[in-house]
Amino acid sequence: MILRSLLATGLFCGLIAPALAAGDPILVLGNQPETLDPYNTNTTLTTAVTKSFYEGLFEFDKDLKVQNVLAESYEVSTDGLTYTFKLREGVKFHDGTPFDGNAVKANLERVLNPENRLARYNQFNRIRTIEVVSPVSVRITLKEPFGPFINSLAHASAAMISPAALQKWGKDIAFHPVGTGPFTFVEWKQTDSVKGAKFAGYWQAGLPKVDSITWKPVPENGTRAAMLQTGEADFAFPLPYEQAKALGENKKLKVIAQDSIxxxxxxxxxxxxxxxxxxxxxxxxxxxxxxxxxxxxxxxxxxxxxxxxxxxxxxxxxxxxxxxxxxxxxxxxxxxxxxxxxxxxxxxxxxxxxxxxxxxxxxxxxxxxxxxxxxxxxxxxxxxxxxxxxxxxxxxxxxxxxxxxxxxxxxxxxxxxxxxxxxxxxxxxxxxxxxxxxxxxxxxxxxxxxxxxxxxxxxxxxxxxxxxxxxxxxxxxxxQNLYATSSRLSGVVVMPDGNIDSRQVAVAP
Missing domain, CATH: 3.10.105.10 (Dipeptide-binding Protein; Domain 3)
Incomplete structure (x- = not known):
């Protein structure tokens, strides 16, 4: 199945695997994140991790269709230069700061400041001005028409970071993510793991469905596969293609191969x-x-x-x-x-x-x-x-x-x-x-x-x-994207571009 894009609203050393807590899935990736600042990375798997803590105005679904998240709607002027966004009300960042027009302005002005030298500068540098019309409305004017603008805002890098956290941490926000996402930041043990805990104040009712989420970088292909086999991991991506058949014969695993871009x-x-x-x-x-x-x-x-x-x-x-x-x-x-x-x-x-x-x-x-x-x-x-x-x-x-x-x-x-x-x-x-x-x-x-x-x-x-x-x-x-999950895990999807949607992650008891 080819996914179409349309605009729309080694050897494993452990002899005995530790038991996994019912609500604490472990997701294993091929690379470690180099930062937890979504604006300062070009690595897809890094933004897969930051999406646990952050959300943007829009997002892509599993078919690369644009969906509303922190923006409820938008209008575009006839000349294609001015976008007016209506923001979702009642959303708060993990630190209690309200999400509003000022937060949108602070984040976009940060990436547009060339002195910050953020990796995603070129994704947003066609913005001329950001005007806060009201707490729930923002008007963005471009230097010239830019057809992919909404798609750029749906990219995982276009995340909303708490303005208070930006002021507190400065460049160190890369180690202290504070967003509106389903999980709050717990710790980042570089080269070992990134952990998040359930955000009790998350605006989407019923989410998250687990108490925590842990991302573990495991560069060695065979080790990722072995961790699935032993039960030390609930999810692994990417998988070594040559092991797909053997993994698929394990009744405790679900192996998925999907077309990618x-x-x-x-x-x-x-x-x-x-x-x-x-x-x-x-x-x-x-x-x-x-x-x-x-x-x-x-x-x-x-x-x-x-x-x-x-x-x-x-x-x-x-x-x-x-x-x-x-x-x-x-x-x-x-x-x-x-x-x-x-x-x-x-x-x-x-x-x-x-x-x-x-x-x-x-x-x-x-x-x-x-x-x-x-x-x-x-x-x-x-x-x-x-x-x-x-x-x-x-x-x-x-x-x-x-x-x-x-x-x-x-x-x-x-x-x-x-x-x-x-x-x-x-x-x-x-x-x-x-x-x-x-x-x-x-x-x-x-x-x-x-x-x-x-x-x-x-x-x-x-x-x-x-x-x-x-x-x-x-x-x-x-x-193709090749990944696998334990039979108890659901709600984790690898996107066509290799990113990962884990917002609906759940584990059976």
Missing amino acids: IGRYLSMNMLQKPFDDPRVRQAINYAINKEALAKVAFSGYATPAKGIVPAGVLYAHPMNAWPYDPAKARQLLKEAGYANGFETTLWSAYTTSTAQKAIQFVQQQLAQVGIKVQTQALEPGQRVEWVQTAPDPKTARVRLYYAGWSSSTGEADWALRPLLSTEAWPPKLNNTAYYSNPEVDALIAKALVTTSDAEKADLYAKAQEQIMKDAPWAPLVVE
């Missing part, structure tokens, strides 16, 4: 030889068998990428996948002056077993056409220093780069602009190909300001077709 790709640094030659980039696309990659690295829980933006993202434009044709790849390399191939490096943005399998497969495929690559899976610190914050594009060390992305706002802008526009070169955003095409930039910019769905779809389609032609990437696969 997470695309995996290989970017090529176009500022450096030989990747400045389009024939070399095309050759790399022809050299990789995406069907085989899906089977080898993802155990079949992936499909070849059919274009730049995965299906399920609004305004995705499906295209034919690059065919596997090593003879064509060798011909193009010869035409480009690399008849004997060349040597280069291939980095992975991840250290997971799946990523290791993927880059090893790509290495073998490229070797068959004469391209010899040295592979390295980057640790988080290396990834940030060597790739994401490389200060000078001309001297950036990245060459071939295996990475992935999901448009967590549910539409094509956030699938294209942060990755393939000229303004997105690191360290600003994530255009690790250092791709620059003025035509594509213009199409993306125009799509942002148009209010016509038909025109927007046409602009994004043209942009995606041009990107595919220029080949700054080798689009590889779109993976």
Whole structure:
């Protein structure tokens, strides 16, 4: 089942697993959160944790449809510049501070202040002014029309933080979350766990259904799976694809595989030889068998990428996948002056077993056409220093780069602009190909300001077709989300973008 987006209202060392308390589920993730400030992260699993404590004006449901949360409704001016929001009354933050228009203003002005250097600044920098009309009404005026604005507000990063807590903690709010969500913050033992307790004053009647929630980062694939088997965890995501069958045979577990909007790709640094030659980039696309990659690295829980933006993202434009044709790849390399191939490096943005399998497969495929690559899976610190914050594009060390992305706002802008526009070169955003095409930039910019769905779809389609032609990437696969829960757990859903909705979490007695 493909989910469509529409705007709408290792080995486990423990021999004996400790018993789980009836109302205290443990949810295991593949990575640890780097912060508990939702405005200062680009990591989806980090915002999955912060959603325990925080809510925004809107949210996405499991089908990536926008739903009202702290905003009950909104109106848009005919020129697409002014949004007026009616806020939910009677909601309080965990510290007792009322949620109102001043809270909205304080949060948005914080992220808009460039001196704060928050990671999500570019998501909101089209806002010109925020005006508190009344305690329950806020008017936001944009610098220019911005079609995905409501989707941006539905993103998990657009959370409402208590203004009193912001004033008290300042930058340390990253360690002291205070929101309106179903759980209050208890403790964060970095590298070990984040725990929240039931918020008795939560505005949604009947929630939360458990006394506490604990998130545990467990980087090793096999250990996450083992914790499910032994009963030490109630939920684990992501799961190693190669263990899906074995886990599915355990009657105490429920294993779920769902289509996602997470695309995996290989970017090529176009500022450096030989990747400045389009024939070399095309050759790399022809050299990789995406069907085989899906089977080898993802155990079949992936499909070849059919274009730049995965299906399920609004305004995705499906295209034919690059065919596997090593003879064509060798011909193009010869035409480009690399008849004997060349040597280069291939980095992975991840250290997971799946990523290791993927880059090893790509290495073998490229070797068959004469391209010899040295592979390295980057640790988080290396990834940030060597790739994401490389200060000078001309001297950036990245060459071939295996990475992935999901448009967590549910539409094509956030699938294209942060990755393939000229303004997105690191360290600003994530255009690790250092791709620059003025035509594509213009199409993306125009799509942002148009209010016509038909025109927007046409602009994004043209942009995606041009990107595919220029080949700054080798689009590889779109993976499935694979996760599992204990039979006693319900109410936890992995979203198409890899985020997690745990508000309805419940455990059977």
